[in-house]
Amino acid sequence: MSETTLTLIVTERQEDRGDILRLTLADPSGAALPEVRAGAHVDILVPGMAEETWRQYSLAGDPARADQWQLGILKDPASRGGSVALHGALVPGTAVQITGPRNHFALVPARKTVLLGGGVGVTPMLAMAHELAASGAEWELHYCTRAPDCTAFADLLDQPPFAGHVTLHHGVRGLDPKTLLPAPAAGTHLYICGPEGFMEHILTAAEAMGHTGANVHREYFSAEVDLSGDSFEVECAQSGVTVTVGAEESIVTALARAGIKVEVKCEEGICGTCLTDVLDGTPDHRDHFLTDEEKEENTEVCLCCSRAKSARLVLDL
Ligand code: FES
Known part of the structure; x- marks a missing residue:
């Protein structure tokens, strides 16, 4: 999968639970989009910023579809302004400059795959669900959000390929990860994506249970940067x-x-x-x-x- 620079167009925009923008992008001429695998993300050039600003978003749709890409963009007013600008600017018909796709979070063949998504970190898991379902593999998705009304993409979860494979968890702080993590096994792989606190919560429990590094795959969608230290x-x-x-x-x-x-x-x-x-x-x-x-x-x-x-x-x- 090679990285490409593309100009795509917003074909559909859907507000989800107030702070998630679900976007569908397509080639303006209807040409096929580059081949992707689940776990891929793209970089989007944020319009209207004083300096060139790019933000990364996972592809959330079915990777087999070459006619469209779907993204979920969380509006975070406390962040550096990119997501707020994207929420304001990306309406149907808007041209968007994209680089990618890139994939550091691709699925590997496994006997059993357990997907763990926290908040908008569920987006790559949605693509993975399509790919796993198409392969006939054994898989399940644990989707953790603060409350039912904070659960984006909820309308998809009782439809194929998600129906019967998804368990929702609310109130992540009280969640005991050991109740949703499988027993470690050579053929069992975990994929974890979410905010930093969620990641550390799940990763610490997974390590304590004996899940080994090669079977534990992770992708952060945001992180605090700590630059403290001596010169x-x-x-x-x-x-x-x-x-x-x-x-x-x-x-x-x-x-x-x-x-x-x-x-x-x-x-x-x-x-x-x-x-x-x-x-x-x-x-x-x-x-x-x-x-x-x-x-x-x-x-x-x-x-x-x-x-x-x-x-x-x-x-x-
Ligand atoms: S700019 Fe993304 S890792 Fe440094």
């Missing part, structure tokens, strides 16, 4: 520039001060756009993009959020 130096091997990254400053910001521009999209350690090779030094990984194994290798670092454990990092820039 350190970053040397760019190609350009020969060295900068000091201050406390509470990102490597991206420090490099920009020295005239080195690093492409970013999410700026929350989720999308991997700013991933850069490390030639020397030890990163302090604070992203949710690299796997635990990749973080241990210390050969790549996300520059929008990660810092350094060593006094100096040498990057392939």
